[in-house]
Amino acid sequence: MIGQQIASSIERRSGVSLWRQIADQILHSIAIGDFAENAALPPEIALAERYGVNRHTVRSAIAALVQDGVLRAEQGRGTFVLSRKRLSYPIGARTRFSEGLQGQATERRSVLLESAVEPASRRVAEGLGLAKGSNVIRLETRGEADGQPVSRASGWFDAKRFEGIEAAIAETGSVTASLQRFGISDYLRQSTVLSARHADAADLADLDLQSGAIVLVTVAVNVTPDGQPIQFAETRFPAERVELKLSAR
Amino acid sequence: MIGQQIASSIERRSGVSLWRQIADQILHSIAIGDFAENAALPPEIALAERYGVNRHTVRSAIAALVQDGVLRAEQGRGTFVLSRKRLSYPIGARTRFSEGLQGQATERRSVLLESAVEPASRRVAEGLGLAKGSNVIRLETRGEADGQPVSRASGWFDAKRFEGIEAAIAETGSVTASLQRFGISDYLRQSTVLSARHADAADLADLDLQSGAIVLVTVAVNVTPDGQPIQFAETRFPAERVELKLSAR
DNA sequence: TATAATTGTCTACATCATTATACAAATTCG
């Protein structure tokens, strides 16, 4: 489980198949540096012994990771680690999507998937300090780094205050730039709540994930410097590709 | 998936069984307030229809949550939500375990499970700024709130600098108090990296989780105010019981 | 070139997960 220590064991009858648990652990081992890039994984028989399962079960796990582009298997040679460590996504009071990934990815962009005006749910209304049922603009966006999806966000704005912001965002491709048109030159992350869960079908599709994947979820409220709520947002990050780095202050 | 919206769908052949996916989603619905405490869940048949599965599959999901103490099923009446929202664990530069959960739990404590002196893995050595293989003290602890496990931490200290700290911690039950004996009156969280994965067998046992559960993982380096590394720690939180709240500053 | 090590494929079987029906038991309500 940790560093050089013995591989952790595996749970049966858990609702999570053994091959997926093993795939999770291999992924984790890679992420913490137990296997370097281009290094060979232990042979299937050794892995099977270590985890106490049949060789075919290990093969299923490896097949999933090969499908995922994490490993490459070569007959007669071995199985090799392809993918680098996870992207480290900085998160702090002033995090903007376009910043922060510098040096880790050469090309970054945010894609607007959908926008709609609708009555606020209780949760959104509370976050924005509006009456429940007030109209809000909902934006669904996907963040990409080097062509690979790394985030999937649902954001809500007060429809009255920010009428037409979806057009501005579609045009400029930037939330920050669009907010300037509404007189907001700066904003802060007021609060962030973090959780994790299995990705649902929609996020699996949008983030190009294999089924059963885990997403990290942040729920944040962005405010003006004087504390007025601007945006309520829920963002899902694929846990296998992204880690969140809390900035030291 | 979000607020009042339609229930998200379910993935087959994912390595995660349908009943577990449904249990995850019900838990999430409770956490975001779709079902209040003591409220009745929709009847099994309605849930089965909503998720597009057989009633028995829904029953498996409910059985797992009943086992977990989240729901209570009553024949002829319905199935009811027992548990409150997740514990919200504040996390910031100065977070101490004993602080922060005030008002959410009446009784909080930290239990030392194991301590050992061992050579540092590469990961730990880098975190503490030591040579790889230097001796470090490893402490395994569990945090509890109202008798329920809410965290499971592995922490490492430089064995030379903090010789005997495990005895002090066993005695006082407090990392903060023990550090004072070594002349450390204050320390800060320098960096925190966040990820998520399926709990391994050891954490399932220590955290009293059902198999297949997800853990939030923080990896942090604590330093003195002048930047000297003191402790390297990996903490696992059960995602179904805990969310992490990043403090706004 | 032989041999060992490793991944790829195949078959057979056991166990778990899911569906499909049917009916029993408890509760609520007209």
Added chain:
DNA sequence: CGAATTTGTATAATGATGTAGACAATTATA
């Protein structure tokens, strides 16, 4: 009370997951 609603139990069938063993194909190496 009697009907409707809801959870509990039972049984059978099917598909997905995991185990077991055998052997082929490819690569590295003595």
